Amino acid sequence: MAAGERIVLHVDMDAFYAAIEQRDEPRLRGKPVIVGGPSRRGVVSTASYEARPFGVHSAMPMSRALALCPNAIVVTPRMGRYLEVSEQVMATLDDFSPLVEPLSLDEAFLDMTGSERLFGPPEAMADAIRKAIVARTGLTASVGAAANKFLAKLASDLNKPDGVTIVPRGREAEFIAPLPVRRLWGVGPKSAERIAKLGLRTIGDVARAELGWLRRRLGASYAEHLWALANARDDRPVDASGERKSLGSETTLEWDVRGRNAVEPILRRQCERVARGLRETRLVAGGVRVKLRYSRGFVLATRQAKLDAPADDSRSLFTRAAELLERLDLDAPIRLVGAAAFDLAAAGAGQAPLFAERATKDGNRERAMDEIRARFGDKIDYAD
DNA sequence: TCTGGGGTCCTAGGACCC
DNA sequence: TCTGGGGTCCTAGGACCC
Secondary structure, eight states: OOTTOOOEEEEEETTHHHHHHHHHOGGGTTSOEEEEOOSTTOBEEEEOTTTGGGTOOTTOBHHHHHHHOTTOEEEOOOHHHHHHHHHHHHHHHHTTOSOEEEEETTEEEEEOTTOHHHHOSHHHHHHHHHHHHHHHHSOOEEEEEESSHHHHHHHHTTTOSSOEEEOOTTOHHHHHTTSBGGGSTTOOHHHHHHHHHTTOOBHHHHHHSOHHHHHHHHOHHHHHHHHHHHTTOOOOOOOOOOOOSEEEEEEEEEEEEOSHHHHHHHHHHHHHHHHHHHHHTTEEEEEEEEEEEESGGGOEEEEEEEEEEEEOSHHHHHHHHHHHHTTSOOSSOEEEEEEEEESOEETTSSOOHHHHHHHHHHHHHHHHHHHHHHHHOOTTGGGO
């Protein structure tokens, strides 16, 4: 691989959900806006820049957010809307490179290697992209440009909002050296603590550490990964294939439930949503996973199993999911119920003919229901 | 303050096979 | 009598990201 030759951009929309709400609703402009679940157990999804000085940030419990910023306007997420805008943003990015890897609704990597003659140097690329996004959506984005994904992602965060950061070529390692270890992509609270106990505080500290020593303390593969990143090396390609590995649906209940009779109908509903998601994306699942979170200790438990045949109908998913429920404690108070499909494959591919027929029987019926929903709307499901 | 919902990736242990 | 070694698959849990 021709290391050092790549140009990778990371595009990150600024306070995406909140910015969309402010764009769509003028009375929200200039005010602290918190997008998030309004329920008892809701958390902040996105806080507008007006709310952030109060200490409000993503993943914070809504109750705490409102204690910090009592005047904030809480908006219930409109995921369908955010998805629409996201598609516009991604379509805009497609005009700049054939290699676009969305990471979520609001951020993506672009491999711009070899595009300098078309768009100029990285600064010009970043400016052109930001201009195109504003023109198309009225929203701002921050962009990082560098020789690899890790550096580009780190950079896009350094001049937010509405900013550009270019990591200078050939001086990458010294550029990131003063930053705290927590800035390494993949180092969260737990790992940060472990690393701090080793006496390493900055990325430069990790980069200068002796690799053998680091291996013995953090495990070989994690140590090697961190050490490479700290030395500004990251060979991972921009992957535009878009293949998904799993598809799930889960819900945190307003009030705890217990007992099979209470859990099963909720699980059925999650299976229905997963099955519909599979059909919409033309996928079939090879297995299903059940997820419960207990109130006591916030403990998460999962059970998974393969299906007899790949399926995209809720009955197949739910039948197996209900069996898995038998291997879980249903007597303790439960706060979350979820289902997920895994071992995904393109619908119609790789199925034995006998199985294919059986697998699609329920699928066909549910597909007909999908069409009716599409034509007349589905009051029940679009309510949440 | 009391912790969402959507994902990805990694690890460790057990079953199983040769 | 006192139990190999290696490879692969599967499952459950956990860290992490937005």
